[in-house]
Amino acid sequence: MLIKNIEQRIKVNKIVSLGTVAFAVIILLASFFFAYRMIQDSRKSIYILDNGVPVLAKQTDVLLNRPVEYKAQIELFHRLFFTLAPDDAYIKENIQKSLYLIDDSGKKEYTNLKEKGFYNQIVASSSMVSIHADSIQLDMEQKKFSFFGKQMITRKSAVITRKLITEGFFDDIIRSPNNPHGVMLKNWRIIDNEEISNQTKNSY
Structure with missing residues (x-):
């Protein structure tokens, strides 16, 4: 009975450990994805000087114009x-x-x-x-x-x-x-x- 309880605890610990690792990997990948998106969005932003005042413009607007x-x-x-x-x-x-x-x-x-x-x-x-x-x-x-x-x-x-x-x-x-x-x-x-x-x- 004691051995079965130990085996069950080991299984539970493995499941919890694997779940924790998988969750950490998902969080890491999501962080990389959002960081990449933020970099891409920042590259699309261009500052144009209007009488010496910097004005934010989107790259898509510039290309359309x-x-x-x-x-x-x-x-x-x-x-x-x-x-x-x-x-x-x-x-x-x-x-x-x-x-x-x-x-x-x-x-x-x-x-x-x-x-x-x-x-x-x-x-x-x-x-x-x-x-x-x-x-x-x-x-x-x-x-x-x-x-x-x-x-x-x-x-x-x-x-x-x-x-x-x-x-x-x-x-x-x-x-x-x-x-x-x-x-x-x-x-x-x-x-x-x-x-x-x-x-x-x-x-x-």
């Missing part, structure tokens, strides 16, 4: 590259800012226009150059864009309007003060820059 940032970057580059005044320092400053947003294809086009005397003509004729973006089309699969707009050249005697169609590719890079959207434009080229109107100003 990415096409808007691509278009904003494309519009910003074209505005900087094609907004010119009859001032060498102003032209160089705008071009320099625009070249932070694009690969060497932007520098090549700048050199091409410079060699043709385009910038010298702007300064010599006291012209103002601006652009208007009509639309920007994105191909998210190929990461390709097409820019459709108009270029206005305002001279003392006339206002010339030219068609401006360009295309290129875009890629994600690390955000920086000179490239706040974290987008690099690539293999950019001007497709059409045909003159569509030349309006003479009235002289008084």
